[in-house]
Amino acid sequence: MTASTAATQDPRLARDLAALARPGLLVGHRVILPGDERALLDGEAAAMATRPLAARRASGAARLVARALMEQLDIAPVAVPPGPAGAPAWPPGIIGSLAHDDTVALAALARGPEIRGVGIDIEPAAPLPPEMRDLVVTAQEHASLARDPFAGRLLFAAKEAVYKAVQPLDGLFLEFHDITVNLAAGRAVVRNGRVVALGLCVSTHLVALAVV
Ligand SMILES: CC(C)(COP(=O)(O)OP(=O)(O)OC[C@H]1O[C@@H](n2cnc3c(N)ncnc32)[C@H](O)[C@@H]1OP(=O)(O)O)[C@@H](O)C(=O)NCCC(=O)NCCS
Secondary structure, three states: OOHHHHHHOOHHHHHHHHOOOEOOEEEEEEEOOOOHHHHOOHHHHHHOOOOOHHHHHHHHHHHHHHHHHHHHOOOOOOOOOEOOOOOEOOOOOEEEEEEEOOOEEEEEEEEOOOOOOEEEEEEEOOOOOHHHHHHHOOHHHHHHHOOOOOHHHHHHHHHHHHHHHHHHHHOOOOOHHHEEEEOOOOEEEEOOOOEEEEEEEEOOEEEEEEEO
C-alpha cells in the first residue's frame, strides 16, 4: 500500500467489509478527501452540478471506489451518472450500489447474471435516535431491539440497502414499514413479496448489503 492509498483506506473497515463480499460481488470503500469531487467524470458532474460541494465530493469518492472495483472485475472504468430516480446508471452487465456518509464512501459491484440487484448503505456506529424508532421499526422487528444497541440503526441501514437493491428492479417507492427485516437470519421481505439476502457489518460504521 502506498502512502496515498493508505490515506484513503481505513484498515479496520477494509477488513470488516471483506467479510461482506462473496463470489462475483466486490465491496470497497474510500475515506473521503478534499478534491474527490474532481473525480466526477463529465456526465456525472453535469448531473450533480447543483449539489453542494460536500455531496459532490462524497459522490466523487464513491465513483472512485466503483471504478477501482470495475478494474478488479476486468471492466474498463466508466462514468456512472445518476439515473432519473437517482439510482446509478451502470454499464451493461454490471449491477451495483453506492453509499456515503460525511467521511466514507462505499461501492458494491457484481457481474450478473446470478445477482439481479445490489444495495449498500452506511450509517454511523451509533444507536438509532429514539424519535426515529416508530418510523423505522415494525412490530415484528421490535424484539430484536433488546438484543443489540445497534439493532435499530442496523434495521435502518438494512431497509435503505433493500430499497436501493429493489427500487431499480420493481420501480416501487418503499416506506420503512414496507420492508420486514430479520437481522438474525440476514433476510428481508418487501411488501411485494420479494425476498432479499442481507449482509451486515458492525465496524467503524454500520454497513448493510442487500442482494437480490
Ligand atoms: C436512495 C436513498 C435511500 C439514499 O439514501 P441517502 O441516505 O440519501 O444516501 P446514501 O449515501 O445512503 O446513498 C446515496 C446513493 O444512493 C444511490 N441511489 C439514489 N437513489 C437510488 C435509487 N432509487 N435506487 C438505488 N440507488 C439509489 C445513489 O447512488 C446515491 O449516490 P450518488 O448520489 O452519489 O449517486 C434515498 O435518497 C431515498 O431515495 N429515499 C427514499 C426512499 C426511502 O428512504 N424509504 C425508506 C427506506 S425503505
